[in-house]
Amino acid sequence: MKKLYNNTLLQLILALCTFSFVACQEFDIDSQPEGPLNIQIDALEAYTALATSPSNIVFNISSNTPWTIESNQQWCKPTPTMSAASSLVSEIVVTLENNVGKQMRTAQLFIKAEGIEGTKVVTIEQASKEDLVVIRPTDIVPTEGGMVSFNIISNKPWEIITTTQFLENIDKTSGTGNENGEKENITITVPQNTGAIRSAEITVKTAFQEETFTITQDGIVxxxxxxxxxxxxxxxxxxxxxxxxxxxxxxxxxxxxxxxxxxxxxxxxxxxxxxxxxxxxxxxxxxxxxxxxxxxxxxxxxxxxxxxxPRNMSLNRGEETVDPVTGYTTIQSKGAARFVSNFGFRKGKVAWEFDKVDIPDSNGAIELNGDTWTWGDGSGYIKAWLRPESSEMTSNIDAWDGAYFRLQNFNININDVKSISIEAKDDPENEGKICLILYVNEQEVARMKNKTDIYAVNPNFRGQQFYFGFESETDQICTMTFKSINFESYE
Known part of the structure; x- marks a missing residue:
């Protein structure tokens, strides 16, 4: 029994020592080392916050005495609001709600420390919600000019922007705004409009908002x-x-x-x-x-x-090269390039004008093929060839029957050809008939008489479409450069 008593007494003594040690530790932390009471706060005297999505305000408190923080506004909340039992050093985070009002608002934080006289005050100003209203003009400015006015209501500084010269005469282009909702009247002096109806934009902007509207002035219509x-x-x-x-x-x-x-x-x-x-x-x-x-x-x-x-022809085959300055068009015998007219040739005169012709090959020829030109019996067409002097074949114009000739008989070299024309007109020698005349450099080189007037036989006939250019490829490259094509109708 005595032994049990001694063991129990020993356990009580050990427990008492342990409790005393822990208690001393807790006292040391809460009270901090002995010395004068002190609190250090690294907060600024004042802070400014945005109205929308304001950032948190963060500062630190270090003290050897308990402290508290109070806010005089519900929208401004510090965390924590007092020192912890285990520590008198804390990071303070102040959260702010959005300011949906039209006026700036102020909150104050009051920081007090136990045993220390005085209160630390931190002021927080939060901007008002951006509010910009533009009362726009509705009237159209008359042609002779005049005044046009509009109103601005803004609780923030504003400016007016225009990039149009006739709206530059503005009596006031900027302002500080006010939180009382008072209108600020703006007047623009618009000069006389000597042109057509005109419109321009006016923009009123603050740091975060802008309003744009249009001013229209009458003019000569x-x-x-x-x-x-x-x-x-x-x-x-x-x-x-x-x-x-x-x-x-x-x-x-x-x-x-x-x-x-x-x-x-x-x-x-x-x-x-x-x-x-x-x-x-x-x-x-x-x-x-x-x-x-x-x-x-x-x-x-x-x-x-x-x-x-549009132009009156299109490329039928081969390739063309267009001079961007003159508009002249060159084709060559490679690929047997040729055009086809987009118009119908009826009674009248069609003329091709050349800038240059270069046909060194004896097999080369200028071909004018009106193969849609059918006569009364449906078996004829018009076709013309101009061949060089070295060619074994003659030049000719053919419409079921043909008229043959050589250019040299008219003192014309094929490379000197500047114009070719085909004319269809009433035949003066045969009433009710037409004649076909071929001209080279404005000289008549062939004439066919007593031809059926297909236009009278078939009044709905649109006319002949001419294929003109090279008939076939040649051993040596031949080229021709066209300046123009013209058609004079006799109907």
Whole structure:
């Protein structure tokens, strides 16, 4: 029994020592080493935060005495709000809610330490929610100019941006804003408009928002009634087109000099009639006319009406090379290159103009093949060959029967050929018939008389399509460069 008592007493003494040691440790941590009470805070006196998605504010507290933090606003929450039992050193994280109000707001953190007089105050200012309202003008500025006003309501600094010269005269281009919702009136002085109706954008912007609107000023109205009529594609063979014009003034027509040869126009009330001649080039051509007010309006830019004509032929085989400056087109015997006309040849005159012909091979020839030209019995066609002097074959024009000749008999070298024409006209010697005439360099070299007038026999006949160029390949490369093709109708 005595032994049991001694063991029990020994265990109690050991437990008491252990408790005393732990208690001393807890006291040392909580109380910190002996000395004057002290608290250190590395927070700034004041912080500024954004209205939306504000960043957390972080600072540290080190103290040898317990401390607390209080916030005077619910939207500003520090964590932790007091020192821990196990440590008087902490990192403080302050979280802020979004400010959905239109005014800036302020919160304060009050940090107090036990046994230390005074309170540390940290001020946090949070910006107001960005609020920009632009009351836009609704009226169209008259042609003669005038004032246009609009209002800005902003709780932030703002500026006005425009990139258009006629809206540059603005009485106030920036401001500081206000949080009272007061309007700021802006006035723009717009000058007289000497041109067409015009519009431009005005942008009001703050650091995070912007509003854009359009100001329109009346002007002189001269325009096509249908928008698509501002650009016109007409037949390569020439023709007319009438379009309607909307206008608030009387207007007149101007045709640039470079287009007058093939493009003409005339006014008839509110209608504009466009006329084009046959496109004789081997490239499409585009021109325009300009519409102006009849009254003198300084600075008015003419309203363009565009006209385009396709070329009157297409490449049938081989390759072509187009000079980008002159528009002349060159083909060669390699690949037996040739064109085919897109128009029908009826009673009239078709003419080819050359810049250069180079046919060194005796088997080379200029071929003009109107193989769709059938006569009354359906068995004939028109076909012409011009061959060099070295060729064993003669040149000829053939329409069921033929007319044969040699160029040298007319003192013409094939490489000197500058133009070839075929004419179909009433035969003066045979009533009701037509004759066919072949010209080289404007000289008549062959004539066929008393031919059936296929146009009278078949009034619906569209006309002949000519294939022109090289008939076949040659041993030596032959070339020809075309300047133009033209057709004059006699019907």
């Amino acid at each position: 001269i325009e096509t009634k249908n928008e698509e009529d501002a650009v016109n594609t007409m037949s390569g063979e020439g023709g007319e087109k009438t379009i309607e014009i909307n206008s608030n003034v009387e207007w007149k027509i101007e045709i640039p000099t470079e287009y007058k040869e093939w493009l003409s126009a005339e006014a008839d009330g509110n209608r504009l009639k466009l006329s084009t001649t046959f496109n004789n080039l081997f490239v499409p051509r585009t021109g325009h006319i300009l519409l102006y007010p009849k009254m003198n309006v300084p600075g008015f830019e003419g309203v363009p009406i565009e006209v385009t004509q």
